[in-house]
Amino acid sequence: MITEGLKGRHFLRLQDFSKLEIESMLELGLQLKADNTMRRLHDDLLPRRTLFMMFFNPSLRTRNSFEAGIFQLGGHAHFLEPSATRLPTLEGEDLGYASERISDVSRVLSRMGDALSIRILGDVVDWEYDKAFRIIQEFANNSKVPVINMEDNIYHPCQGMADAMALWELFGKDLKGRKIGVSWTWGSSPKKPIAPHHDFMYVASLFGADVVFARPPEMRIDPEIEAQVKSNAEVNGGSFQVVENMEDACENADVVYAKNYVCLDLLPPVTSEPQKDEMMKLFDNYKGWIADEKRMNLAKPTAQYMHCLPCERGAEVSDAVLDGPWGEACYNEAENRLHAQKGVMAAIIP
């Protein structure tokens, strides 16, 4: 376990941390989960620290896991929506008295509290692919305290940590020899983020799994992330393979991770505007892509289904899968948001 070098760091993406650092934060999280199970209080870890949570998008798991998590550590989270403040803007996008420059928001908040966390993605940035991450970076560049990424269009590192913790709980921290089937599924809206897929495959490969990723040919992920996943697999004794039907991902899998995500080739910067109608037409060519009993029965008898939630029942996954024995890991994954993030906060917030 790393015992120094984490305090004061921003948590913007998994790629900024070494495998050993990620492991260390996960181990802290697991220890705090055990404490919680035994009702051993741990509010001496971040006493009276304040976390400012800025949400530009709705949230259930992220908001509640951060708010409950910092509270268990002895601190308090402020739930900040753009409507309650003025809109934080980048230089050149100011709206007079209706907005405030991000550099100022970040400087001010970082003098009043101990950490900032930000969720911004999708419609809020007109689906401009890297803009949300640039906004989060702008907060970080102007903050004296750690900034935590609560999801942008590219990265969802807190979800990745919770995913990793759920995988560790199933298999131990060495995933070598485990087949992790990952898939796109159909969904009824052109709005579901791709970041969870990115970070799920990032951590599965980091811990040495054999990742088999199924998606229609038009549904590529970010090539830079794909290269990182490949490299992770090579370095850590796993493998990475892309296939074009769900069955290949499910067959004999230990885990099936399957959910819908947007088509990057129908969004900026590839197109000038989001092509939402086009995207739904494209999706509808692949309407049969759903995690159902038939496909789960291709996997190992002990296989688990994973999804970051919220899921669209009947579209991405059938009720029978989610409510049956396959679904347990999915709710563990959600619960682990709480514990994994407590590990991160305990590590980085001074």
Added chain:
Amino acid sequence: MITEGLKGRHFLRLQDFSKLEIESMLELGLQLKADNTMRRLHDDLLPRRTLFMMFFNPSLRTRNSFEAGIFQLGGHAHFLEPSATRLPTLEGEDLGYASERISDVSRVLSRMGDALSIRILGDVVDWEYDKAFRIIQEFANNSKVPVINMEDNIYHPCQGMADAMALWELFGKDLKGRKIGVSWTWGSSPKKPIAPHHDFMYVASLFGADVVFARPPEMRIDPEIEAQVKSNAEVNGGSFQVVENMEDACENADVVYAKNYVCLDLLPPVTSEPQKDEMMKLFDNYKGWIADEKRMNLAKPTAQYMHCLPCERGAEVSDAVLDGPWGEACYNEAENRLHAQKGVMAAIIP
């Protein structure tokens, strides 16, 4: 006092608890009220516990009493509005990525915290009479932690507990021989819930009062509740009588509880849609129904006026009644939300 059997229970309606259980929770609440008055901290009772409060409707008393209450007990409440998450829906009412199935919301939250509380009624469920309660039951059925009903179209058990505490403070816990006048009044909107009337009469009869209930013939309450009130009265040494003018309820009363509520016969399932214009026409036939000085002077000299608040001054009750000596119990009743709910939470949250 009951010393076991309460931990881990849902608090969905008073009817789910025995008289002794209700008394026990009220006694705990009174003890915590005394502690509070003496500034004796009691934050060791639910240390670092998290309460998720979901509000589908506006709230002043309920939200603030729960948030302050769990805080005094050592915990923390999350204030959740549907706009900040996605809409929790029953099966068959999903809205794709804009909603999330209640079973999933409840499973996830119950793994991240220690209790859930929900307010849902009125417009939000298109006034479908039992739908809000079914939604709350759906949360409870999928939760591993206690679920608390913060008001639906039928029940408002937390209000009932606060009402009971206010009555106890006036008369002691035995209400035998006390006349409690209860009345409908005119109001300027077809929106005021009937649940407070239900639970007020439930507790008044449970503790043996003589309840005289005045309402226009068209303004019936739920017949099932009425039967329970009658039965409570019989079992506990009180009485229950329905009359058709306010004066009969007020005359010689120890307490007058008077407020507006909707007409159940102009709402689903009796009608297919809420008949709001019809309801206002009906109300206007009874515009003189207001708790004013003249009527309060019919009551005992020491009589108190009660209302769950918010009240419509000049419509339901005159300023002279509320701001004069009759009005004190009304604000005690509101304050007791805090203490009664602390008693409930301390009893049921593990």
Added chain:
Amino acid sequence: MITEGLKGRHFLRLQDFSKLEIESMLELGLQLKADNTMRRLHDDLLPRRTLFMMFFNPSLRTRNSFEAGIFQLGGHAHFLEPSATRLPTLEGEDLGYASERISDVSRVLSRMGDALSIRILGDVVDWEYDKAFRIIQEFANNSKVPVINMEDNIYHPCQGMADAMALWELFGKDLKGRKIGVSWTWGSSPKKPIAPHHDFMYVASLFGADVVFARPPEMRIDPEIEAQVKSNAEVNGGSFQVVENMEDACENADVVYAKNYVCLDLLPPVTSEPQKDEMMKLFDNYKGWIADEKRMNLAKPTAQYMHCLPCERGAEVSDAVLDGPWGEACYNEAENRLHAQKGVMAAIIP
């Protein structure tokens, strides 16, 4: 330092407190700031106290400094927006079930917690000059616990306290002989409050500074406040002078405080409706009024720029001023909201 007479007081405007009382609260605030810097917890000061914060207008600094501040003192703040409750109204402005009389809201909340704070100004009261303050007074008149003014159209006493603390940190608590240049600047909207100017000049003069105030002839402040500032200057060894160009205010100044504010002669009660177009026309006659490098170079070499924030960069102040050596005091001023308000709360909340 005053050691009694503050507990239980409302904090509605600086004018309600003696200089010694204001000094005492600032000294408490500075001590708590030092505690915070050394990470010495001070949550024993207001343990388990509840602050109800009512915001009718957006807020970044005010909300976050109060919420973090009461938390550091051991308490908890409820963030209340009108949309989540019903609209609190004065007598005669009731909206049936959509509103609740302020006297009732205040009575109820003051029985459930330990302090109330309110922000209300601008559009919310249709710019009726003294209405917002009357509303805050109505809360205070009906509250059993201290009420804190978080800004109305006339007063922003919490900002004034933070400004004073920032000035003390620069010069010590005696400002005699210090030239404080104060100015109006251009801004792109007819919406910026004048209250911060009022209270900045109130405290600068209270501690004996030489205040030189520059504004276009049409941009007068409240004559009652101006008289108080003059009187403060006379009593405390300073001076007060009004000029009509920014250069006179900046020249040889120790501090330049410059921001936009609305024209009182184009708002009620002078006009019947806010004259927003007229106001922008008027503003545009003075578009060159900005705190830029050229003007800051007229000031002392060590001069600091101050602004309550949020500022409109490029309109009220240039990036070079804010991001350069002149800007530090501005962020200290913002941070001091936290510490100054903690001093106030620790002093007045029982």
